[in-house]
Amino acid sequence: MSTKERAVRKDIRIGALEKKLGLEAGSIRNPDGTDARSDKKLETLKKEYEDAKKNFRK
Amino acid sequence: MPRKILESNLPHVFINCPFDDEYKPLFEAIRYTLIVNGYEPASTRDSDNGAEVRINKIVRLIRSCIYSIHDVSRTELDSINKLPRFNMPLELGLSLGKGYFSSKKKGSLLILDREEFRYQKFISDIGGQDIKAHKNDPEMVIGAIREWLTSTTTGQIQGTSFILKQYLHFKSSMKNLCNKLKIDEGKYSYKDFNSLVRYHHIVYQQWLLTNSSVSDDLDKETGGLILW
Numbered sequence: 001m002s003t004k005e006r007a008v009r010k011d012i013r014i015g016a017l018e019k020k021l022g023l024e025a026g027s028i029r030n031p032d033g034t035d036a037r038s039d040k041k042l043e044t045l046k047k048e049y050e051d052a053k054k055n056f057r058k
Numbered sequence: 059m060p061r062k063i064l065e066s067n068l069p070h071v072f073i074n075c076p077f078d079d080e081y082k083p084l085f086e087a088i089r090y091t092l093i094v095n096g097y098e099p100a101s102t103r104d105s106d107n108g109a110e111v112r113i114n115k116i117v118r119l120i121r122s123c124i125y126s127i128h129d130v131s132r133t134e135l136d137s138i139n140k141l142p143r144f145n146m147p148l149e150l151g152l153s154l155g156k157g158y159f160s161s162k163k164k165g166s167l168l169i170l171d172r173e174e175f176r177y178q179k180f181i182s183d184i185g186g187q188d189i190k191a192h193k194n195d196p197e198m199v200i201g202a203i204r205e206w207l208t209s210t211t212t213g214q215i216q217g218t219s220f221i222l223k224q225y226l227h228f229k230s231s232m233k234n235l236c237n238k239l240k241i242d243e244g245k246y247s248y249k250d251f252n253s254l255v256r257y258h259h260i261v262y263q264q265w266l267l268t269n270s271s272v273s274d275d276l277d278k279e280t281g282g283l284i285l286w
Binding site for chain 2: 007028049
């Protein structure tokens, strides 16, 4: 199966994504480690991670 | 009014454990599990203020943290003085006292020991508390903490196997992580370690989200450190 066929829509909700990936609920977290809401959109969380990485301070 | 010492808004967990090299793998596994699940570890190692009396620092931390973890496993006699160390039981006592005498919202504490029921031979007054055994194994300590964390929140905590998988990836990525954060791999400090965990958490989760379309390959690819 090709990667393209299994692509995930960017508006998928985190709860649905966890199910799709076969992960337990709560596996996907916010950048600070708190539980990402199951109705949060993938693209929102990805943006938060980009910002967290860019602004990371030791 | 105690001076504010805790910076983040995450729930803080006071860790009362030995700081020696032998305990280091367990201490790191404890902090890792807390950080990746949205808790802030707090210990006397956070502050290097030599001017502060140690017991004041401990009391301030216990007062400020809603949760605490106490490891009472270090009971061996000191090779020189032939005496055991009483600091951990003392700090456990302070935390229990806080629960009994404070009018503030009750928190939760976890007591760890090497073996189940061993504590009954040297600190029997805590019989009735829920004490978890870790057998000096970081994987067991992760499981014990994960299980306890689920009782502290209505939210979700990552599963033990998922935390372990991330933790093993974290340990195998230390060299890359240290390079990235310009930390000496052989001499990372208490604070450095926490930063390494936070950075790894960001990169690992980001990878998971970015590569969610090829999830079948997750194990294989993260094992190969493609994140870097």
